[in-house]
Amino acid sequence: MNVAIVYYSATGTVHALAQAAAEGAEKAGAHVRLRKVAETAPAAAVDSRPEWAAHVRSTADVAEAAHEDLEWADAVLFGAPTRFGSPAGQLRAFIETTGPLWFHGKLADKVYSAFTASSSPHGGQESTILALSTTFHHWGGVIVPPGYTDPIQFRSGNPYGTSHVAGTGAPGEVTLAAARHQARRVVDIATALKAGRAA
Ligand SMILES: Cc1cc2nc3c(=O)[nH]c(=O)nc-3n(C[C@H](O)[C@H](O)[C@H](O)COP(=O)(O)O)c2cc1C
Numbered sequence: 001m002n003v004a005i006v007y008y009s010a011t012g013t014v015h016a017l018a019q020a021a022a023e024g025a026e027k028a029g030a031h032v033r034l035r036k037v038a039e040t041a042p043a044a045a046v047d048s049r050p051e052w053a054a055h056v057r058s059t060a061d062v063a064e065a066a067h068e069d070l071e072w073a074d075a076v077l078f079g080a081p082t083r084f085g086s087p088a089g090q091l092r093a094f095i096e097t098t099g100p101l102w103f104h105g106k107l108a109d110k111v112y113s114a115f116t117a118s119s120s121p122h123g124g125q126e127s128t129i130l131a132l133s134t135t136f137h138h139w140g141g142v143i144v145p146p147g148y149t150d151p152i153q154f155r156s157g158n159p160y161g162t163s164h165v166a167g168t169g170a171p172g173e174v175t176l177a178a179a180r181h182q183a184r185r186v187v188d189i190a191t192a193l194k195a196g197r198a199a
Pocket of ligand 1: 009118123
């Protein structure tokens with residue numbers, strides 16, 4: 001079971017969720033690739049916010065997402081901060097390079113799931129995740145949300161996908177556990193799907 005976790009993070013929140021998702025998927029027995037998408041903002045914009053520049057430096061060793069990662073994966077979890085209620089443009093920019101994969105049917109039949117962060121509690125987490133789901137529909141993907149399939153979901157509270165209110169600080173143990181659960185569930189469903197197809 002190959003799982004790619006493809007994310008964008010400016011100041012580390014979504015990166016923390018992505019790392020937790022990677023842990024969850026690995027613990028469920030998957031081979032995992034944790035991949036950031038390329039920064040598209042000009043260096044001057046990044047440097048204008050010390051926490052953004054610091055995060056870029058501290059994640060310099062994380063490999064950048066490539067089409068081959070999507071081809072390799074049986075399941076992909078996408079993570080992006082909420083920007084005006086939608087996924088950050090950096091992740092959209094990567095997604096919008098995938099036309100050739102889509103055209104050749106290489107994104108179909110995989111399992112997809114998504115997670116996010118926003119500054120405020122009603123800042124658009126669901127709309128961001130649903131916007132990503134729109135793309136998964138176009139790809140012919142199998143969307144696997146966390147729902148309320150684990151007690152942690154009743155504490156973390158987002159059935160669409162793990163979400164964190166960044167205005168409250170870094171994600172705590174409950175949110176990280178929800179991200180691990182989401183990834184575990186993705187692995188479980190993708191494994192069952194693969195086995196069913198092979199049978
Ligand atoms: C241009 C821009 C638009 C944003 N729009 C929203 C928004 O609609 N709702 C919200 O709650 N937070 C919004 N935020 C805050 C980000 O969602 C928040 O900084 C992000 O989730 C932190 O994640 P990161 O640390 O992984 O970058 C916005 C931030 C920027 C820079």
